[in-house]
Amino acid sequence: MSSLSRRDMMRAGVAGAAALATPAIASPLDGPRVLPVHLDRAAFASVVAELRAIVGAEWVFADPESTLPYAKSFTPDPRGEHIPSGAVAPASVEQVQAILKVANRHKLPLWTVSTGKNMGYGCATPASSGQMILDLKRMNRIIAIDADLGTALVEPGVTYQDLHDYLVAHDLPFWIDVPTVGPIVSPLGNTLERGVGYTPYGDHFFMQCGMEVVLADGTLVRTGMGSVKNSTTWQAFKWGYGPYVDGIFTQSNFGVVTKLGFWLMPKPPAFKPFMVRHDAMGDVARIVDAMRPFRMNNLIPNVVLMMGAAYQLAMFHRREEIWDKPGPVPDAVIHDFARRQGLGMWNTYFALYGTEEIIAAVEPIVRHAFESSGGEVLTEQEMGGNKWFNHHKNLMSGQLSLEEKGIMRWRGGGMTCFAPVAPAKGEETSAQTELAKQILGKYDLDYSVAYAIGGRELHHLIFILYDKSVPEEERKADACIREMVTTFGERGWAAYRTGVATMDLVASQYGEANRALNARLKQALDPNHILSPGKQGIA
Structure with a gap:
């Protein structure tokens, strides 16, 4: 195990990681790839085997060919600083919790995406090379639509197209609010990035109401009214009781959001x-x-x-x-x-x-x-x-x-x-x-x-x-x-x-006090720094 610091690992770049990735004997993990800096080929293969036992072999992508779609981005990366080591796609909250357990044990960095279609900002590529993509696309259930209140509760892999089709199929009198490439984008993912749409419900985070979050240690938290036993108001009342914490899980790497509630716009006359x-x-x-x-x-x-x-x-x-x-x-x-x-x-x-x-x-x-x-x-x-x-x-x-x-x-x-x-x-x-x-x-x-x-x-x-x-x-x-x-x-x-290439640069403009507060939150919630290192400049 290397004695490099977390920041050193993030910045070590492709050259050092590629050296670790050069094998002596051919295997399914061979090829031009970038591994987490502190894991050699054998250690990475061991991690991959554990992940396959959790989600099934077909849902772990750990060779150059199957990982290629996760490396595709329209944004510039002239120095090859945003290349994933692989990807794992869980189908349930329980599988997410099991993956985080493995990641904590091996200090495996995981870059979380919903559908990975954040096109102008890096798609699914991570803030630093070697991270494994935690792809939540298989978690694609529309859990609840309240036809009286116009509220929705969805998983990360649900797209705006899915939601639109549901409303049409059930003849519900509501509109969704979409970003410009809505059919392939996740409402959960776009809301967590504080994206916007173009109806009166265009401020997506303002229209959000309640989250389910898996913390780095596997703890499951439901925000707002969601933590109340037998609550019927999880998607009806944003604030709950005590500090309002939903905001710290937007544009951050403090947890893995597995469910998101939000409000639908009543169709106007x-x-x-x-x-x-x-x-x-x-x-x-x-x-x-x-x-x-x-x-x-x-x-x-x-x-x-x-x-x-x-x-x-x-x-x-x-x-x-x-x-x-x-x-x-x-x-x-x-x-x-x-x-x-x-x-x-x-x-x-x-x-x-x-x-x-x-x-x-x-x-x-x-x-x-x-x-x-x-x-x-x-x-x-x-x-x-x-x-x-x-x-x-x-x-x-x-x-x-x-x-x-x-x-x-x-x-x-x-x-x-x-x-x-x-x-x-x-x-x-x-x-x-x-x-x-x-x-x-x-x-x-x-x-x-x-x-x-x-x-x-x-x-x-x-x-x-x-x-x-x-x-x-x-x-x-x-x-x-x-x-x-x-x-x-x-x-x-x-x-x-x-985008992923300039997250640290933008974060520096918000001042050291702001960055120090984020660092303290990160250390408290994710002491092994396994969740999306570098996201929004938070190591």
Whole structure:
């Protein structure tokens, strides 16, 4: 057993681990792979045998070929720092507990995923090489839907598609709230990352109610009202009694969440989607200032997407259709191509919900505000089947789509997302847009973005699109996002989530007191540091 510290193990990298992985005799575990730094080939084989005894041989993936899907990522990894050693897929809470027992005994690092489709942030790949993926996809039961209260209780492997199909099959009058690639994404996983959707229930963690968590030592905890004997309010009342602990299991590595409760949106009597088209990149500040009061007073109740034209075009077009010269696509070229598709340089999507009477009363007020900002307010009828409008209409009514996966074809299959947060103020939006364009231009990358406007904040979702098959482009994309994290952070615009390659870098911007508190929680709850080392910068 090596005397390396946990942090040394995390940072030792591929070279040291690969040396341990080089076998003298061929076996099913042989091949170019990365093992946990402190386990040699024989020790790792012993661990694999124990895991197979728990879940069945077919649900442990410990050779290069079967592990390959878990190593696939669209995000840059030019130094090979995010390569898993294998994967294990339990089917029950009891199997999770047994796996954690083995992991504690052997100090085996486990990187937990629900469906592993966190596309802009690393998919299923771990924060450091050598970790074994704890894949919860087989735990895929919809445990309960309360048709009176509109609550749900699901396991990690349930997807939004599963949930949608259940509601349709049982003719229940509720909508789900989905992220952009909902069909393949887990509500549990997205909520734990504090992701958002685009209906009035778009803040997924706010709509969460109750968790079941397996702690690192195997202890089973139910939060909120779930720990009360014979409770019937686990998914009805968030807070329970005493400290509210659900939050510490989001964006963390303090436990394995095996069940999640949340609220479903009652289907409204009426729904009307809109798009506001602005033709100038400089209009971004006016859009945000016009939208903010409507979000604050809830007259526009859903999470609003303000989509840049380049991002919109990338959904259905490849870059060479528009621009085949070096450097970022010029704004004028984007503008002209977008205009031919019925789009502006900024396309802001929102909806009104309620009764026909409520919508009729609010619509003139909203129209006046956005027309005064220089925008053109357009309805479904006026957009005439426009595929971008239809896509966002579907998102804002809880329908499912994979169309936004198209952006990965823009420049060759590479994508990573930088997501700084700012107050919903026009001056800050303009400054962020200018800074992002400056840094992206330095690396010959396009400004492909969306702003998600909440009640008082906005998320600037900056998609770095590059050619994954070209090593130089991968290196540039990696350097670009690191510069963005650092430079935006210096202006006070830290990211609210990030990919596996920059978790430690983002965590450093939240201060040493914050990091020290997380470290104390980690030591108390996971003293052997087996759960997702490095997640959110928590070793």
